Amino acid sequence: MSFWSYFVNNYPENWENKVVNDFRDKNISDFFWKTDYGEINPFSKTKITLSHGKSQTLDQIRWKFTSNQLLNKKILSRLNDGINSIYLKEIKFESSIFNKIMVDIIENHITLNPLWSRQELNLWTEWATSIKTGSLRLNPLSNLLVKYDEKLLESQLRTYKFYNDSFDNENLKCLYVPNNLTLSPSFEIAVLGAYLNELIELHHKNNIKIPNKIIIETSLNNNYIESIAKIISIRSIVSQIAQVHQLDVIIQIETSVNSHLLKEKDFDFRLMSITNMAMTSLLGGANSFELSDGLIKSNEEYWKKILVNIPLILKEESYLNNEMYKGAHIIEEYSFKLAQKAWKIFKKIETQNGLIAVIKSNQFSNYIQ
Secondary structure, eight states: OOGGGGSOOOOHHHHHHHHHHHOTTOOGGGGSEEETTEEEOTTSOOSOOOOOOSOOOOOEEEEEEOOOTTHHHHHHHHHHHTOOEEEEESOOOOGGGGTTOOGGGSEEEEEEOTTSOHHHHHHHHHHHTTOOSEEEEEOTTTTTTTOOOHHHHHHHHHHHHHHHHHOOOTTTOOEEEOOOOOOOHHHHHHHHHHHHHHHHHHHHHTTOOOOSEEEEEEEEOSOHHHHHHHHHHHHHHHHHHHHHTTOOOEEEEEEEEOGGGGTTOOHHHHHHHHHHHHHHHHHHTOSEEEEEGGGSSOOOHHHHHHHHHHHHHHHHTSOOOTTTTTTOHHHHHHHHHHHHHHHHHHHHHHHTTOHHHHHHTTOHHHHHO
């Protein structure tokens, strides 16, 4: 006799009958989860799931730096706390930044400002020539979502061409899609997809070689299931866009804490929220989780160490990864419905000749309401 024969098979209808019998004053539909993307029946099996691709792990626990002040000291302190990735956002190059830092064994991510002089850009490209891991990011569509400025876009494109011609380290080149707006998940994913599509088209039109890496930034909130589904949906949408353009690329999703949610919140709330978002980042299959000074109301080194410990312990001691949600009906169904709505909005933008055309015609607000 098989060991499994001792267990009675249960089917969705068995659970539904049990619920109806136990809660005589309710219908089964009363237990459906009503979301912005449609109802989800918690008792049924997932019929359609998103393509997950290769299993993803959270490889990078990152700290973002935005100022040159005492930068080398701060980087060394955070590395000593346990991060394995640094992110320098629009910081002017100084040779002292990397004193005593073993750049060959950490991830080095640098975002350049397309309005910088070519001399300043050269300082970074020369330094990054021999760097093996990370990214050197220059976005030719910077500020597109803030304000359409044709002359500015033309200037940034010239700078981007210069950057591509003068920098030949393919390991660090990438298509970089920043997260500049706070939108509902479906609209954010659609805009990220449309933004990526514009970047790809820009490369085609100007005969610029497309990098083999796509980096997508997104911020998370305290909605646990929604945040997991958001990461899954972003990877699915980006994969579809890459497939349409016949690109064989690495897709990296970088998550961070939505700092707007922490404004005027007490210390305990902040720590619990960051823990929640670190867990969703791990379970959703993100590639990095970003921390920064502004997440806690303290300059004490002790609390910065605690911040790093949160994702570090979850990753190294709790063994959380994105294999755990697979087969979980609620997450699979929510992810599918979210991606489905985002894809519809994305296609609507593309039928209007893409994101740049929509912004240029002052129609962008119609897509985010």
